[in-house]
Amino acid sequence: MNNLKEIINKINELYIIKRSKYLVLNNKGNYITTDTSKGGKAFPLNDYIVQRHLEGKATFGVFSTKRASKFICFDVDVKDDLKAKWTTYKVVHSLTEIGVPDNYIHISHSGNKGYHVEIFFNQPIENYLLKEFYTRVLNNADLLDIDYGAVEFRPTANQGVKLPLGRHFKTKGNKRCWYVNYDKRLEPVRSYNYILKIEQMDSRVIYDILVREKDILLEEDVIEVDKAEEYIEQKYKPLPIYKQNIDKEETVEQIENILTNGLSMTGTRNNSLFKLAKYFKWKGLSREQTKQELLNWMKWQDTRLYTSKWDICLKDIEHISTYVFANDVQLTVEKSEVVITYNEILQVIQTCKSKNEKLLAYCMLIHSKRYSNQSGVFYMTFEQMAKASGLAEKTTRRLIKKLVEINAIDIVERNQKQEGTHKKKPNKYKVNIKEEKENKQIFTIDIENENYSATFSDCVIYLIERKVLKVMLPRRQYESIVV
Structure with missing residues (x-):
């Protein structure tokens, strides 16, 4: 390698953000973590160590810092070679589909099994954002839960990833981990100079993708209540990390x-x-x-x-x-504890006629307290309504119309198209249940999941005396709540 120094500098630029902690692959194929911050005689990850890696005398790996990383690696850990290639192609396809230009996607052989699919950034990106991006890509590729291996997120502050162009001592002949050619069935590019052509992508691309994808997760094709029978449930189920743009x-x-x-x-x-x-x-x-x-x-x-x-x-x-x-991007702050007042539950009971109307209004009240903006406006999909209330989606679509008619809620915005797509966002709502300035009677709910219906009866009974309820409610409603 006549340009060894240039290649070392490129590895420094692309991969290394933390020098005090790194991986060492021993001759038995096992990784050992070296952490100079804990004392001892070890050296920080320097140019001489990187040179030994390139010369095949030792093999090293890198970590991110606790907060950020200069690159992301999709570590395709699949033993079967054909399945490993197929999985790698799926990852790359998902990346390009989600908006990453293909010239910024680089693949190298991991050595023992599988491949590393990597993207490099011109500015470090916080780890939690990269993990979110990784989850979205894998979900899009249907690779989150495979039974023939795994696609792992690397690097983290505790889980490093091996540098390319080194040797994997556990493989036959100490196989070198070359970059590979995507267009030639992942054939090795047997040249150290490949790395010199790699460019760091503008970090804003990842940032923009995350914003757009979070918004898309809020999309829902809005169908008129009259056509609810024809509604086909969307196949995609948002992951908890993406819910409500939280x-x-x-x-x-x-x-x-x-x-x-x-x-x-x-x-x-x-x-x-x-x-x-x-x-x-x-x-x-x-x-x-x-x-x-x-x-x-x-x-x-x-x-x-x-x-x-x-x-x-x-x-x-x-x-x-x-x-x-x-794109109407919202700041939506989740609350894990919600307080319902006597006056609020009284309005729910008095305004809504059927028990299901009362139940859905109650659930939307809780949802608004958790997720609304400063003006009290919030998104809520019909799928979320069903999960919150325990009612069927078809029922919630029918009940929403009734809640609007009795002025329990307002639909602030409906049928808004998601910019750049043919799909529509879920409706925006506002609950017309007013909270009095002074409420000595309150019921506190510790939110553990998105099912609010379990607390409905407890809230009603706690805030309203049974003898009062008996007068206010039809007999069957009273019995269904109290019993």
């Missing part, structure tokens, strides 16, 4: 901390701007006002924490503010 790392308090204290680490500028844009929209600001607030915030950030030129920052602010408003 991100457990994303709270009002966390975003307000970003607003007050600014950037805390490199590689988070775009993510912070996007969170702030959603926050300003949630507060009721217009697109132009949001854009101005983002600009004001950006002006006082520490320039040591971002490398982009100012004109790029301005373009990003324009892009983010436009995207958030054009």
